[in-house]
Amino acid sequence: MSSTDMIAPTSGWRQLQFFFDSKLHVRLESIIVLVVLGVAMSVLSPYFLSVSNFLNILLATSTIGVLAIGTTLILCSGGLDLSIGSILGLAGVVGAYFCVELEWPWFMAIVGALGAGAFAGFVNGQFITRLRIPAFIVTLGMLGIARGIGLIIAPNGGAIYGLPGPVIYLGQGRPLGIPSPVIILAIAAVLSHYLLAYSRFGWHTLAIGDNESAARATGISVESLRRKLYTISGMMAGLAGLIFMARVNAGDPTAGYTYELTAITAAIIGGTSLFGGKGSILGAVIGALIMGVLQNGLNLLAVQSYYQQIAIGAVLILAVYIDQLQTGKEKKA
Amino acid sequence: MTKLKTILLASAVVLMGTAANAADKPVYGVLMKTLANPFWGAMEQGVKAGSDAAGVEYYLQAAESDQAAEPQLNLCNTMLERKPAVMITAAINSNILLPCLKAANDLGIPVVDLDGNLDPSINEKAGVKIAFQIGSDNEAAGAQGADFVVGKLGADAKGPVLVIEGLSGNITGQKRARGFAEQLKKTAPGLEIVASLPGDWDRGKAANITNDILTKHPDLVAIFAANDGMALGAVETVFAANKGEQVTIVGVDGNSDAVKSIKEGRLTASVAQLPYLVGKQAVESIKLVTEGKEVPAVVHVPTMVLTKAVLDAGTEPMLEFVK
Amino acid sequence: MSLLQISGVNKHFGAVQVLNGVDLTVEAGTVVGLVGDNGAGKSTLMKTITGIYAVDGGDVQFSGESLIGVAPGARRQRGIEMIYQDLALCKQQDVAANIFLGREPVKWAFGFLPGFVDKARMDEDALKMIARLGARIPSIHRPVGMFSGGQQQTVAIARALTFNPKLVIMDEPTAALAVREVESVLKLIRQMRDEGIAVILISHRLNDVFEVTDRIVVLRQGRIEADLQTRKTQMREVVSYIVGAH
Numbered sequence: 001m002s003s004t005d006m007i008a009p010t011s012g013w014r015q016l017q018f019f020f021d022s023k024l025h026v027r028l029e030s031i032i033v034l035v036v037l038g039v040a041m042s043v044l045s046p047y048f049l050s051v052s053n054f055l056n057i058l059l060a061t062s063t064i065g066v067l068a069i070g071t072t073l074i075l076c077s078g079g080l081d082l083s084i085g086s087i088l089g090l091a092g093v094v095g096a097y098f099c100v101e102l103e104w105p106w107f108m109a110i111v112g113a114l115g116a117g118a119f120a121g122f123v124n125g126q127f128i129t130r131l132r133i134p135a136f137i138v139t140l141g142m143l144g145i146a147r148g149i150g151l152i153i154a155p156n157g158g159a160i161y162g163l164p165g166p167v168i169y170l171g172q173g174r175p176l177g178i179p180s181p182v183i184i185l186a187i188a189a190v191l192s193h194y195l196l197a198y199s200r201f202g203w204h205t206l207a208i209g210d211n212e213s214a215a216r217a218t219g220i221s222v223e224s225l226r227r228k229l230y231t232i233s234g235m236m237a238g239l240a241g242l243i244f245m246a247r248v249n250a251g252d253p254t255a256g257y258t259y260e261l262t263a264i265t266a267a268i269i270g271g272t273s274l275f276g277g278k279g280s281i282l283g284a285v286i287g288a289l290i291m292g293v294l295q296n297g298l299n300l301l302a303v304q305s306y307y308q309q310i311a312i313g314a315v316l317i318l319a320v321y322i323d324q325l326q327t328g329k330e331k332k333a
Numbered sequence: 334m335t336k337l338k339t340i341l342l343a344s345a346v347v348l349m350g351t352a353a354n355a356a357d358k359p360v361y362g363v364l365m366k367t368l369a370n371p372f373w374g375a376m377e378q379g380v381k382a383g384s385d386a387a388g389v390e391y392y393l394q395a396a397e398s399d400q401a402a403e404p405q406l407n408l409c410n411t412m413l414e415r416k417p418a419v420m421i422t423a424a425i426n427s428n429i430l431l432p433c434l435k436a437a438n439d440l441g442i443p444v445v446d447l448d449g450n451l452d453p454s455i456n457e458k459a460g461v462k463i464a465f466q467i468g469s470d471n472e473a474a475g476a477q478g479a480d481f482v483v484g485k486l487g488a489d490a491k492g493p494v495l496v497i498e499g500l501s502g503n504i505t506g507q508k509r510a511r512g513f514a515e516q517l518k519k520t521a522p523g524l525e526i527v528a529s530l531p532g533d534w535d536r537g538k539a540a541n542i543t544n545d546i547l548t549k550h551p552d553l554v555a556i557f558a559a560n561d562g563m564a565l566g567a568v569e570t571v572f573a574a575n576k577g578e579q580v581t582i583v584g585v586d587g588n589s590d591a592v593k594s595i596k597e598g599r600l601t602a603s604v605a606q607l608p609y610l611v612g613k614q615a616v617e618s619i620k621l622v623t624e625g626k627e628v629p630a631v632v633h634v635p636t637m638v639l640t641k642a643v644l645d646a647g648t649e650p651m652l653e654f655v656k
Numbered sequence: 657m658s659l660l661q662i663s664g665v666n667k668h669f670g671a672v673q674v675l676n677g678v679d680l681t682v683e684a685g686t687v688v689g690l691v692g693d694n695g696a697g698k699s700t701l702m703k704t705i706t707g708i709y710a711v712d713g714g715d716v717q718f719s720g721e722s723l724i725g726v727a728p729g730a731r732r733q734r735g736i737e738m739i740y741q742d743l744a745l746c747k748q749q750d751v752a753a754n755i756f757l758g759r760e761p762v763k764w765a766f767g768f769l770p771g772f773v774d775k776a777r778m779d780e781d782a783l784k785m786i787a788r789l790g791a792r793i794p795s796i797h798r799p800v801g802m803f804s805g806g807q808q809q810t811v812a813i814a815r816a817l818t819f820n821p822k823l824v825i826m827d828e829p830t831a832a833l834a835v836r837e838v839e840s841v842l843k844l845i846r847q848m849r850d851e852g853i854a855v856i857l858i859s860h861r862l863n864d865v866f867e868v869t870d871r872i873v874v875l876r877q878g879r880i881e882a883d884l885q886t887r888k889t890q891m892r893e894v895v896s897y898i899v900g901a902h
Binding site for chain 2: 045047050052053056059060063144147151155158159160161162171172244247248249250252253254255257295296299300302304305306308309
């Protein structure tokens with residue numbers, strides 16, 4: 001066997017897959033599912049295929065996309081964060097409280113939202129690593145705690161309405177014709193993609209999700225890494241909360257209800273393993289886009305709500321099945 | 334040591350005092366869907382005002398969200414343990430509380446259907462008797478929204494209309510959307526509902542739906558959302574697309590943030606439910622029942638359309654109940 | 657001067673005395689087999705060398721310097737590697753990621769972005785190492801979990817050898833392998849010895865021990881029971897020392 005054989009597989013399809021997998025760190029299958037869905041929607045609805053509608057889809061995907069980034073990092077490390085939907089709601093309320101109720105300068109909304117998110121994530125990390133309580137339990141607890149605190153801060157459980165202009169611009173502005181949330185998502189995705197796929201931090205994240213004791217034996221500080229990851233996940237939820245609040249011009253304590261499940265779904269459709277050690281940030285964004293395209297298409301076609309639920313459930317199962325089909329083949333090879 | 338004794342003694346006195354106080358006044362059990370919503374917050378204020386006026390105590394419980402059906406049944410059963418004089422219940426759906434309400438019937442505790450979430454035919458099958466049902470008529474609220482839209486655009490107006498429904502399968506949202514659609518069809522056949530989609534009570538989702546439908550129908554003339562939160566999500570999308578002048582947007586509830594938005598000239602109107610009045614009248618009417626007086630089986634508390642003109646004038650007497 | 661010199665090492669866990677005045681020397685370029693019954697103290701002894709356990713008494717010297725108080729990571733840097741029985745591999749990561757786990761080289765991407773893992777260099781070094789071991793692996797880009805047990809063992813050995821160790825401790829490297837794979841691992845051990853590396857081989861498979869070692873040390877109840885030249889002893893003698901019937 002020559003050494004070139006050992007670097008790359010030979011057949012054309014395999015080579016393409018290999019290129020996407022190891023060079024771009026995203027699974028070719030996810031992209032194919034997205035494209036097929038896009039083509040199907042273009043055929044079904046004449047309104048689908050336009051730049052403005054694509055921007056709509058990206059805008060609609062931005063919140064879930066940002067959440068899915070944090071979720072992907074957590075899943076890769078073998079962890080789980082169920083609290084992000086609630087943290088999204090809390091972050092929006094805290095941000096709005098700072099700049100509306102307390103009348104602090106507008107940028108304090110950003111500080112408040114990101115700060116509240118990062119703090120909640122930090123607390124998650126402390127409980128998980130120092131008290132050794134399972135992540136499922138800690139973040140499930142935080143799901144309730146963050147939601148409760150948000151409802152206490154907001155008057156009468158209602159929303160804090162009417163944000164300052166610069167904050168609204170983060171959700172509704174269109175610099176260069178592109179909606180601000182889309183730009184925020186793109187920046188967050190590129191930075192996190194670099195972090196996971198190309199930095200030691202990301203490699204160690206995959207390693208602890210793959211085999212924690214092996215990682216520890218090579219000198220990786222597992223607990224400190226986990227604490228950082230949960231803080232990042234919380235901060236991403238805070239960022240998503242900021243986007244949500246700016247889009248709807250209100251800090252809504254009920255915002256983000258069950259979004260954690262949607263974010264996990266997006267990550268998994270994008271090829272991230274529920275059990276750690278494998279995952280892709282770009283994949284997660286594509287996963288979120290797959291659901292966004294589906295939702296947008298069903299809306300354009302004015303499909304009734306019950307059928308929408310069925311369609312979304314079916315696509316989830318199908319996307320993961322296609323992914324596993326591929327993994328199965330590799331195992332046999 | 335003496336200090337501790339004093340504290341214990343004081344607590345005992347206070348406890349006895351409370352018990353004596355409670356024994357004086359009848360205690361009404363109030364079970365709501367959730368408090369995580371200004372609608373129910375205002376309803377509680379109304380219950381409080383009604384209890385003060387009627388000279389009764391009330392004991393209020395609510396589930397953590399308006400989806401938490403089974404937890405609400407547990408709360409109901411717990412409440413029954415305290416043997417309240419009456420039970421005022423806003424059931425999360427039409428069947429979950431039936432076993433508990435049946436037990437209340439057996440104990441001779443009168444039951445009020447607050448906000449009209451129970452279904453009379455199902456009640457009959459389950460053998461549950463309701464003293465009366467009180468609330469706004471959700472279908473009428475939807476129809477009122479349609480009347481407002483038609484009044485503003487004209488009966489001969491033409492153009493596409495979007496309806497944003499509540500959580501799919503939720504009866505309140507369905508009634509509002511249905512009431513709107515039927516009335517619109519009757520009074521302005523030129524206004525066509527091009528899509529009726531589930532916003533799941535989620536502002537962000539309503540914003541996305543509005544975006545999608547504006548893509549398909551850039552000439553959209555009106556949006557009806559089954560609650561204010563979703564209507565406000567739609568408002569932000571419409572204004573971001575610079576179509577604030579073109580699209581009439583109507584929500585339901587009359588929340589404080591909706592009022593703010595209407596005053597700013599963004600949300601066009603909200604069909605206010607006056608939950609404060611519902612809560613107040615519920616307590617007052619059941620008091621009459623306990624005194625052996627007649628109350629109609631269905632009490633409809635009126636709804637009113639809040640617009641910038643109405644709010645700015647401030648002369649409408651019912652405005653005092655908008656919380 | 658011996659490469660590794662253990663003298664009078666004691667270790668107890670609570671009331672249980674696990675190591676009791678152990679003396680052991682290992683020279684560079686030799687293979688020492690460490691045998692003994694379960695609970696004889698083999699693993700504990702090895703962990704006092706890698707630094708996972710601190711000794712209660714006695715001294716561990718490496719290249720003439722005492723290791724007492726030196727952290728596991730620092731001992732690894734001085735040239736002590738251990739290959740664990742379960743291999744401690746990340747099964748979903750590829751060969752290079754496993755070989756360089758925790759020690760990934762970084763570079764500046766596009767000349768200005770810091771902290772990029774230098775994958776090209778890692779792949780190149782990984783290939784060289786696999787070639788040096790004369791091993792066959794389907795592709796270094798496959799997740800190692802798809803490899804056979806022997807191939808995985810090769811990756812674990814490659815990881816231990818990449819940073820030029822002086823002493824490699826192998827815990828039951830052949831226990832889970834097919835017969836033909838055992839042969840290639842034994843070959844690798846001889847190769848290490850020929851390159852001047854000292855190897856301590858812990859194994860229950862006495863056939864393997866006899867095939868590759870220069871010396872066989874028998875540990876029994878925390879003491880060195882025997883220290884034998886492999887050429888001059890026989891299976892029966894070793895077994896009798898192990899069971900304490902000598």
